[in-house]
Amino acid sequence: MELGLGIDTGGTYTDAVLIDLESNSIISKAKALTTRDDLSVGIRNSMKLFDRSLLKKVSMVSLSSTLATNSVVEGKGCRVGVISVGRDFDSSIVADESITISGGHDLNGAELNPLDIDSAEKFMNSIKSKVDSIAITSYLSVRNPEHELILKDLASKILNLPVVCGHELSSSLGFNERTITSVMNARLIPIIKELINSMKSAMVEYDINAPLMIVKGDGSLMNDEIAVERPVETVLSGPAASMIGAKTLTGLNDAIVMDMGGTTTDIGILRNGQPRLEKEGAMIGGKRTRVLAAEIYTSGIGGDSRIVVKGNKFSLTPLRVMPLCIATTKWPQLFPRLEEISKRCFFFNLESINVNNIVQDIEFFVKIKDIKDAPLSENDRKLLEYISNEPFSLSEAGASLNLHPFAFNVSKMEELGMIQRIGLTPTDILHAEGSYIEYDRKASEYGVKHQALKMNMLPEEFISFAKEKVIEKISEELLKKLFLENIGTFELDKVSKALVDRVVSGSSDDFSCSISLNLPIIGIGAPVSAYYPLMSEKLNAKLFLPEYSEVGNAIGAVTGSVIEQVEILIKPVSGSRIIDDPNCTLFATFGKYEYETWSKAVEDGKTLGCEYVKRRALKSGARNVDINIVQDDREYTVGMEYSDSKILMETVLTITAIGKPNQFFVEEA
Template sequence: MIGIGIDTGGTYTDAVVYDMDRKKILCSGKALTTKSELEKGITEALDMLEPDYVKKAELLALSTTLATNACLEDKGSRAKLLMIGMNPEAMGNLEAVYASYGFHDLSQLVFIDGKPEHIFQEPEEPDWEALKRRIPKEFRNCAAAGVVQIYPQADGGKLEKKAKAILEDQIKIPVTTAYDMFDELDVLKRGAGTLLNARLIPLIAEFLAAVKHVMKDRGLDIPIAIMRSDGSLMSEGMAKDYPVETLLSGPAASVVGGSVMAKTSDAVIVDMGGTTTDVALIRGRQPVTAEKGISIGKWRTTVHGLYVDTFLLGGDSAVRFNDKGMFLDLRRVIPISLLAQRHPEVTVKLRGLAEQHRSHTRMLSEFYVLQKDIGRGEGYTREERRICSALKKAPLMAEELAERLGTDIYGLRTERLEAEGVLMRSGLTPTDMMVVKGDFPVYSPDAALAAIEFLAENVPEEAEEIPEKIYRLVEKKLYCNIVRILLKQKYPGKEKVINKKSVQELIEWSYEDAVNGKKGDWISLPVRSELPIVGVGAPIHIFLPRVARLLGTEAIINENASVANAVGAIASQIVTKVQLHVKAEYDGAELKGYSVYEGSEQRMFAEYPEAEKLALKLAEQQVLDKSRRQGASGSPQVKISVKKLRLTEDESSVFFESIVEAVATDQFQISAGGSRSADGCS
């Protein structure tokens, strides 16, 4: 069977045609991602594929880093979370508690009553009429909303469902309920995942619409599957409702694609893109999974997925300076070489700046670039609309933009426009250094060279030394993060120690010793690992081999490494998991029986075998139902395991509960798409 895999990253969109039976890449394509017009990158990548193969395709599988990047850069659509039964005043340091879960902007939270005394008590009914009166003001200008209630196990999430109906009736926007997605008891973790889901709904909807538009133009009527954070596929409909499941879609695809290409049982997989670098691990040919839910950027969620450590380092990381010299900022910018190709006047302006030999505390060589037109859209200030209007014709430097607005560069208020993706900056990046050094000869180096001349006025290095210095900064950050991740694997539970500044400095010292080859000194600190490092992503071949040598291991970089994510998307399958619990119920020290929840109903049994029998039956039913919603073909293989938790490992010790887990594995349902004609087109 022939399938197409497409990965839309922050910088590039990759496409492959894959023979799913022979596990062979037949052809591939790569194009730039245009965030304001996703169809463009998808179209260009798809049109690089052999047309005859495309016509024979029976499945289109997608992966994307759009959700990953949105979380790391704290971007996304405007959304709010309705929290039922929470008492924020009773939580002590409210801001610190909520910030630890990712809620740094408390204005995104709306609180109403409805709190039960304990987990199994029916919650109080909130004042629904009061909520209706608050909605127009509280949720004004929101593109989506989320709802979470405390202790939903007591009533099967009834209050969440009622609140969702009211919100959808009054403001006509997508509303996500936590109960439909998460089993976690921690209400703030469930809330974080729910708010993220709401923020991502418009983003993923736009992505899927772009894909379907391109397919329609080419007469393709085949089912669409999307890569989840756990490395399995789900249906298009499920992705629209639960886009938070794509939180690590791109990184998960790199794990699957990297493992397909690596042909090794144990490895570190490093995927460097334009915005982020994702590091994952393979043990015994199986990806290592995250035990406590995904944490990404500032967000702690209950989304289950593969273990992927994502940090902001990529070809498009901003090169900036401060009083300590050059550094790689956490912000992604458009490479100045790329901007100059689209707007030749950029090079002229940068040459003029370089000729002035100015030093400054800011990167005056950066440009503001309009990504989408807000027109007279609601929710934006007059100043924000003036900024967008000034940038409509062409990108402008900060001083140019400030002059147009009648202010200075310190008076520019672009933070919210940048956070929402309306504006982006363009400046020097590692990609530009690759262009200057001839490692990525796609663009002219003239604009980058002029921007480097300005930078050289503000740092100790000479202009000709800067490209190599930036290479070493990328290499150092890559080395230090790989060491940090491997230390966490070697010493589980010691994350707080490993993340301390002093330990991070020690890792940096080990890098310096490895680079300088220090031996015979008082002490040397180079780190060694026997795990091979599999490289994925377009720029990885430039930086990874040297990092691997510094770590005393080898780098494996397949010839198709630059499109590994697209391979991972189409090479994956449906994997569905469901967990149920059989709990021992005690009254003091006296065992009263065993409970199993069937929906919102608590079923009690005097004997354990009867309780486990029901749990096994329910787990199988639920996993089959969920796998069909996820897109399974209808005949998945189901495996059920039971893990008993006791006070000690002794069989006679006190029993607490059993975790019954059902796992269904299947291929994606091909017939679920549209009809096809004999020549492969509809």
């Protein structure tokens, strides 16, 4: 029996699963809290729950992680030097050192201007010890990469640092998008290296001698060596892994996949067994990139979403907080304070106060980290010092520091990741109900009791009400995703919103509204059995909640395939399109080639493309590689009276190599 170990580090939990790679049957599963300050701790904590003798039989390890996505969004990473050739890059792209030099090519791959090698060499010598990696991006390098390749060779000799070229990451047009992708990739290299080294250290600790694979944003796999070269491709790997896991668990090729985690609910669509991909490249940190990734709609509703009662009004906000049930297991001293608060008269909130600024008695704060030169007031620094060792509410802190609870800018400190808020969440609602219990149920019950008093409800009434609000929210978010998929927008006018509200709430006056989904829903995540059945009833959809759905991401991480793809463009030389077999130019990531005939260009394109993707797939850790070729001849018909006359505009070859990962470090051609 050959075992695979899949690990997914999510916003709240790190999931792990041992799976029989031959039958895809689950042998064992485990969960541990994700340790955001050091992901390796959460990984080790999940692995130690397995039988150690089984871990020794593991022949492949695969990891999906939020690390790359979070690092990009939070602006983390190493120092990057950027060399821009032929054009200035967008000022929103942050670089530690940069230069723009002459060079670049046109759409036909012809050199626009000679490459200014002298300026590049002078720049490289000037940034020694000032940067940790180099990003090189040349105008229209996807049509001719020669200037990027020359500079890469020069940088390797002068700086001996990791070098990233734009054409290596994308074959699509878009200079700024390619530059953004290159800079992100260069910045992430040391972060991914650290994660991989931590994972390998854990593997040694548990006597696992097997290849390590990393999930890419499109759901496919690459080995650790390639992940260090192209770490930007690991963004959005968690949601992509959940889609592959959903397919593995159900066998469905066409379905809506809804992964409800602690921080978000990620919604994607499987078509023909594959995630639908972002055509233009993934949006990461608000910037369009050329990263091929699953087209995921992410909603800020999860098990750790903040529940706020303002006056007697209920709100479910996207802010992630630590559930009360988890917090009291880490800090038992919170328990008697929560018990006392649950009996207390509630604090009145003015209607004018924004829900994000509400101070709730059952919410506590604890310091996570310091940030040097953070823009904080003296009061904020006093609060940080006060909550450095254990959590306190703002009322408790204010009383001790002789300050009003509103004197602290906790929202700013949360944005900077300096403090962690603890409060009532949907996870607590399920704990208080007793339908899902992993931690301290009594703490959740105290939180529910306090909030129920504010709304003049009994605790069981509040639980039912809160669950319904969660179900309505995720139903609405799913409909938004389907509107976006089928109509191109999820912006609703007043009438549309009224109709959607009737669908998700079931309300009616003179008329009611219903909807039916033609695709089944696959639920992934720990709390889905509590919410998704009622959601599927509202939307008249068939629902699948497969066994082991709570670790679906980890299953997807270890059951994916290695996929490498190249797109080759063949264009007739200007003026020769009307010839039956015209002169052509071939443009590809691996170079530019001239041919006397279109037929020879296509023949060579297929040969060179197959060799290229197979080589990359093997390097990425694949075995028994299968190759698929799709040829798209784009032609123009000349007038109705000349309906038989067609002019060849271009040919696009899309060549894909697919293979399962190697096991036990065995190389197979």
